Amino acid sequence: xxxxxxxxxxxxxxxxxxxxxxxxxxxxxxxxxxxxxxxxxxxxxxxxxxxxxxxxxxxxxxxxxxxxxxxxxxxxxxxxxxxxxxxxxxxxxxxxxxxxxxxxxxxxxxxxxxxxxxxxxxxxxxxxxxxxxxxxxxxxxxxxxxxxxxxxxxxxxxxxxxxxxxxxxxxxxxxxxxxxxxxxxxxxxxxxxxxxxxxxxxxxxxxxxxxxxxxxxxxxxxxxxxxxxxxxxxxxxxxxxxxxxxxxxxxxxxxxxxxxxxxxxxxxxxxxxxxxxxxxxxxxxxxxxxxxxxxxxxxxxxxxxxxxxxxxxxxxxxxxxxxxxxxxxxxxxxxxxxxxxxxxxxxxxxxxxxxxxxxxxxxxxxxxxxxxxxxxxxxxxxxxxxxxxxxxxxxxxxxxxxxxxxxxxxxxxxxxxxxxxxxxxxxxxxxxxxxxxxxxxxxxxxxxxxxxxxxxxxxxxxxxxxxxxxxxxxxxxxxxxxxxxxxxxxxxxxxxxxxxxxxxxxxxxxxxxxxxxxxxxxxxxxxxxxxxxxxxxxxxxxxxxxxxxxxxxxxxxxxxxxxxxxxxxxxxxxxxxxxxxxxxxxxxxxxxxxxxxxxxxxxxxxxxxxxxxxxxxxxxxxxxxxxxxxxxxxxxxxxxxxxxxxxxxxxxxxxxxxxxxxxxxxxxxxxxxxxxxxxx
Numbered sequence: 001x002x003x004x005x006x007x008x009x010x011x012x013x014x015x016x017x018x019x020x021x022x023x024x025x026x027x028x029x030x031x032x033x034x035x036x037x038x039x040x041x042x043x044x045x046x047x048x049x050x051x052x053x054x055x056x057x058x059x060x061x062x063x064x065x066x067x068x069x070x071x072x073x074x075x076x077x078x079x080x081x082x083x084x085x086x087x088x089x090x091x092x093x094x095x096x097x098x099x100x101x102x103x104x105x106x107x108x109x110x111x112x113x114x115x116x117x118x119x120x121x122x123x124x125x126x127x128x129x130x131x132x133x134x135x136x137x138x139x140x141x142x143x144x145x146x147x148x149x150x151x152x153x154x155x156x157x158x159x160x161x162x163x164x165x166x167x168x169x170x171x172x173x174x175x176x177x178x179x180x181x182x183x184x185x186x187x188x189x190x191x192x193x194x195x196x197x198x199x200x201x202x203x204x205x206x207x208x209x210x211x212x213x214x215x216x217x218x219x220x221x222x223x224x225x226x227x228x229x230x231x232x233x234x235x236x237x238x239x240x241x242x243x244x245x246x247x248x249x250x251x252x253x254x255x256x257x258x259x260x261x262x263x264x265x266x267x268x269x270x271x272x273x274x275x276x277x278x279x280x281x282x283x284x285x286x287x288x289x290x291x292x293x294x295x296x297x298x299x300x301x302x303x304x305x306x307x308x309x310x311x312x313x314x315x316x317x318x319x320x321x322x323x324x325x326x327x328x329x330x331x332x333x334x335x336x337x338x339x340x341x342x343x344x345x346x347x348x349x350x351x352x353x354x355x356x357x358x359x360x361x362x363x364x365x366x367x368x369x370x371x372x373x374x375x376x377x378x379x380x381x382x383x384x385x386x387x388x389x390x391x392x393x394x395x396x397x398x399x400x401x402x403x404x405x406x407x408x409x410x411x412x413x414x415x416x417x418x419x420x421x422x423x424x425x426x427x428x429x430x431x432x433x434x435x436x437x438x439x440x441x442x443x444x445x446x447x448x449x450x451x452x453x454x455x456x457x458x459x460x461x462x463x464x465x466x467x468x469x470x471x472x473x474x475x476x477x478x479x480x481x482x483x484x485x486x487x488x489x490x491x492x493x494x495x496x497x498x499x500x501x502x503x504x505x506x507x508x509x510x511x512x513x514x515x516x517x518x519x520x521x522x523x524x525x526x527x528x529x530x531x532x533x534x535x536x537x538x539x540x541x542x543x544x545x546x547x548x549x550x551x552x553x554x555x556x557x558x559x560x561x562x563x564x565x566x567x568x569x570x571x572x573x574x575x576x577x578x579x580x581x582x583x584x585x586x587x588x589x590x591x592x593x594x595x596x597x598x599x600x601x602x603x604x605x606x607x608x609x610x611x612x613x614x615x616x617x618x619x620x621x622x623x624x625x626x627x628x629x630x631x632x633x634x635x636x637x638x639x640x641x642x643x644x645x646x647x648x649x650x651x652x653x654x655x656x657x658x659x660x661x662x663x664x665x666x667x668x669x670x671x672x673x674x675x676x677x678x679x680x
Contacts, residue, residue, distance in 0.1 A: 245487020474655025
């Protein structure tokens with residue numbers, strides 16, 4: 001027997017998805033996360049898999065892992081004492097940033113304090129011009145003086161981001177050599193190694209975020225590798241990446257910027273596979289865990305990508321799956337502000353102590369407690385019996401808020417749910433507006449421990465007609481890690497007018513990117529399958545401030561077909577802005593290449609079919625829309641393809657609970673997805 005295992009560590013639960021490569025069986029499991037002892041939850045889960053499903057650790061041949069250690073280090077500002085080396089006279093790059101107000105509707109809003117304070121930024125005497133020529137040679141004594149400055153303030157590491165190093169990295173690389181020679185104990189991060197793009201602030205902040213978390217990420221991954229070995233797992237652990245791919249944990253120690261959003265990205269990859277299986281042309285994924293809700297747009301079965309995603313209060317300018325995080329999850333705490341207004345989140349009860357209904361010491365009301373109070377939860381065990389629902393504790397915490405807002409217990413619980421949904425509604429509205437999408441044209445793919453619980457509430461508010469709940473929604477992020485491709489992005493700055501004079505540079509640049517990509521995939525990663533190369537370029541009309549990533553055919557560059565490249569950009573510009581000027585001169589800023597390798601994919605077993613009505617195992621009283629009503633209870637494991645039923649209803653399973661509101665009907669598709677259709 002051999003198994004492929006995916007793990008996703010969340011704020012409350014750690015999810016496991018196991019695929020038996022011989023039988024095609026999928027096993028799932030949840031264990032409580034251990035934030036005070038990172039890695040222990042994975043050891044606990046592997047032992048539980050062995051006892052529950054007889055999955056021998058020695059038979060695990062593929063292991064993927066989504067981690068939040070990097071992003072949490074930034075959010076909590078628990079990275080290293082980092083310093084920054086910049087070109088002299090450009091020491092204010094992090095302070096100046098883009099001069100944008102965080103909130104244009106709040107005149108008192110302030111940009112976040114930089115991860116590297118101004119007193120820890122050191123100027124290096126050198127100057128490379130925009131064309132890569134050296135205007136002022138590197139003054140190596142200024143580098144040594146800066147190193148001493150780092151010593152004087154007790155710095156632990158240095159990020160290097162010199163002006164125009166994306167065109168000529170020689171000075172940046174020499175500075176790194178001097179640091180490694182004279183101060184080998186200091187961690188070093190070069191902006192050119194992280195993501196060598198034009199634009200000073202974007203390149204610098206990405207390098208700073210990477211350098212800020214790198215030692216902590218490396219320490220965590222080393223401990224993680226040791227923990228897997230200690231329980232007898234022979235597979236080299238893989239990490240899910242921000243761009244939806246995977247890479248080895250060993251590479252993650254040095255390329256940590258690539259996996260800062262690993263957990264959220266793998267969830268979207270899993271949701272995209274569900275969209276393809278359900279033949280959904282346009283969908284929105286909704287991943288609700290214990291601490292947050294993550295939403296993303298999926299078109300034609302593929303997630304949307306972008307740059308500039310936020311890590312806490314800071315952007316990183318590397319290609320990532322576009323995900324919007326909302327600070328409302330199943331463990332989000334409800335509270336009343338000094339003006340008597342009911343609020344929900346962003347503070348979460350996490351896994352310790354967790355919601356009050358878990359009976360682990362939680363004393364403040366959460367969204368989960370509100371669902372328990374109004375009867376949606378408690379009819380079946382949760383989290384593979386990792387917790388037992390204590391309704392009395394949930395009701396007691398809701399009462400503490402009810403007295404402050406002057407509502408009954410049930411109305412207060414319903415108000416908590418509505419406030420949470422309204423916060424999601426606001427953020428989703430922003431997301432679909434950026435994409436120019438009407439949410440009523442989207443399907444909602446709900447997963448995570450609390451996604452199916454809240455999905456029909458949010459879909460009803462947004463006017464979404466169809467909700468899709470996967471067969472194992474509670475562990476879909478872990479499943480996404482199993483099916484993710486090995487993938488990496490490469491970029492090379494060209495910055496020239498798009499004409500016949502740039503042909504040789506494009507050919508040389510494409511070949512250089514190919515060489516780097518294949519070395520990464522075949523040598524550094526050790527992948528021995530077929531390499532898939534995808535080429536694109538950042539193009540713009542001359543005079544524009546920003547460019548569009550335009551898909552290209554590599555043959556156009558090899559055949560010097562500049563007109564085909566230009567036509568591709570005009571089509572892309574027209575698609576996005578409904579306007580194009582095919583007579584205007586163009587500029588090519590960057591040439592991009594994505595390399596990917598496709599590992600074996602698990603195939604989900606189709607469900608047995610039945611035309612009989614499903615038989616509920618019971619009923620429960622729920623409080624919905626201001627009144628009591630009866631909801632039938634259906635166990636997910638007993639539903640068959642082709643069956644259907646009406647809301648209100650509760651569908652129970654080990655990894656989550658699906659709440660079906662009265663205005664929805666439910667059908668089961670051949671792959672076991674629940675399809676909730678609005679009758680409105």
